[in-house]
Amino acid sequence: MxxxxxxxxxxxxxxxxxxxxxxxxxxxxxxxxxxxxxxxxxxxxxxxxxxxxxxxxxxxxxxxxxxxxxxxxxxxxxxxxxxxxxxxxxxxxxxxxxxxxxxxxxxxxxxxxxxxxxADQSGSFQAAISNPIPGTVRIATPLVLGALAGVVCERAGVINIAIEGQFLSGAFLASVFSSFAYASLPFIPVGACAAFGLLGGAIAGVLIAALLALFALRYQVNQVVLGVVLVAFASGLTGFLLGQIPDDQKSTFNNPLRLEQIEIPGLSSIPIVGDALFNQTLLVYLTYAAVALVAFLLYQTRWGLRVRSVGEHPSAADTVGIRVNAVRWQAVLLGGVLAGLGGAYYTVGSTGAFDKDVSAGTGFIALAAVIMGRWNPVGAALAAVFFGFMRNLETQLGLVDRIPGDLLGAIPYLATVIAVAGFVGRVRPPAADGVPFVKS
Incomplete structure (x- = not known):
């Protein structure tokens, strides 16, 4: 032999x-x-x-x-x-x-x-190169939260194209909650009215997430088509509701207080990065915590193991007693909380009043960050920060005339496409991502 x-x-x-x-x-x-x-x-x-x-x-x-x-x-x-x-x-x-x-x-x-x-600037005004970190943090905050929402959902096997819709609904309800609390709820301290808007944003994100889970898991609708429909639904609904607010009621329903900055003594005095990272709003600090929390939940807890198992091999998970669709529901709703908080940034976290389509398509960039980060919460967060950096770079370069304006607007998107196609290359999503589970 x-x-x-x-x-x-x-x-x-x-x-x-x-x-x-x-x-x-x-x-x-x-x-x-x-x-x-x-x-x-x-x-x-x-x-x-x-x-x-x-x-x-x-x-x-x-x-x-x-x-x-x-x-x-x-x-x-x-x-x-x-x-x-x-x-x-x-x-x-x-x-x-x-x-x-x-x-x-x-x-x-x-x-x-x-x-x-x-270099070689002409004219009386001489622009100076500014620190890119503060602008990057501001732009990246909602993107990180949206990317984390996408990671949690897709790790469980549910494609979340609806992040943009969760951003819009979260921004709108955050504005309404904060405005109403300030105008009509005197028992809520003024300083807490903006934070009350975060609650509204989380609720709105969960509502859109519940629609996503209902149609994707209960009725097994194609998840990509469903996500696009939910984005259109959120855009149309928030635009309609905004138009229904009378002019004399805008202060009650669309004049939110913005979150105040909270300085962390000691850390905020670190040269270059301290003030940018540790003199921020409550929402930015929640974003820092969310990255660590999602990474811990997915990789260090029994629940995270179940989430990853139903996203990779739901039939095998079902044979050992895991309720596949129940776990997927939980993951989608948690993603809704994160994306809703990301949407709240666009009102109580930055501009204040809600405008139609205020998130300007950034939910789809958050979705790209999920892929660029290989469905890993830390990787997705870093990818979102990269895009925030490129968006801030576009703003900085707008002060000088070295690069044509039309090209400037395309720089963040070109950089994202090059990074995803050139450096990430072929990636493998969770095996059961977007595949409905029917218990036999």
Whole structure:
């Protein structure tokens, strides 16, 4: 009797894993483009002298400082060339060292890019490069909450296209709750009226989530079509209800108080990042906690194990006594709370009064963050922060005329598409995502 001996693929000379080849090609292309752009920055700029702010805007305590952009540009050029060489030789480090090198190259490229964009300004007004972190946090807050809602739902096997609808309904009901509490409920402290709006946002998100769960789980409607319908329903309903508010009642129903900033002593004094991260509203702090909470629930609790099991193999989960649709209902409703809070940001968290379609399609960006983050709560949150950073970059670049305005508006979306298609590549969603479960 003979025994066949298997030769491990890794030991066969000249054989490389396809994923490793794709990784090398992506790294070479990215670093080569970055190196080329760095050279273009230098050749198209007369002087790299710019001004910058450690804060978000000028004030009595925040004044512009001078910066010679040549130094960071040289360092960026050297590091990018080094990274390109390592990638070309297939010696680019993996894990923590590779991530650290990529982050350094990215940060220095960003600084060089901003120096190029703000250099050689003409006219009496000289714009200064401002700290991008405060704007990024503001823009990313609802996106992170929406992305977490998508992760929870899809981990349970329910596709949540309706995040945009939950944003709109959450924004509207948050405005109504906060306005009504301030105008008609004197027993609620004035400072708590804005926080009362968060309750309204969560309720609205749960209501839309309940419709999603009802039709997707009870009546087994196609979940993609259902999500689109719910977005249209929320947009039309909130627009209709807004139009029904008489002018003399707007102060009662659409004049909410906005959340006040809460400074955390000690942490808020950290240079550059402290004031941006730790002098924020209650909703931003809830967002920080939500990322940790969702990650803990999904990966460290029995309930999270059940959620992931019904999203991967509902039939197997059913055989061990797990009520599949009940767990899916719970996950969808929890996602509704998160997305509703994200919608509340657009009224009590930022602008105040509700306007029609105030979320402007950001719910679909949150859905893209779910995919970009590979259905992981931390990854999805980081992807949402990335998009918030790109949106803030669009605002900053609008102060100078280096890049055409039409292209500026497309930058966040182009960056998202490139990141999803180029760096995330092929991803595998939960196996039963969008597949109805019928108990046999």
């Amino acid at each position: 003979s025994t066949a001996t298997a030769v491990p693929t890794a030991e066969v000379e000249g054989v490389r894993d396809r994923a490793d080849v794709r990784r090398q090609i992506k790294l070479v292309v990215v670093f080569a483009i970055a190196l080329l752009l760095l050279v273009v920055f230098r050749l198209t700029t007369d002087s790299f002298q710019v001004t910058y702010l450690l804060g978000e805007s000028r004030s009595a305590t925040v004044k512009p400082r001078e910066l010679d952009g040549t130094v960071p540009w040289v360092i960026a050029l050297v590091l990018t060339a080094l990274a390109l060489g390592l990638a070309a030789l297939n010696r680019y480090p993996r894990k923590a060292p590779g991530v650290l090198l990529s982050v350094l190259v990215g940060l220095l490229f960003y600084v060089s890019f901003m120096v190029w964009a703000y």
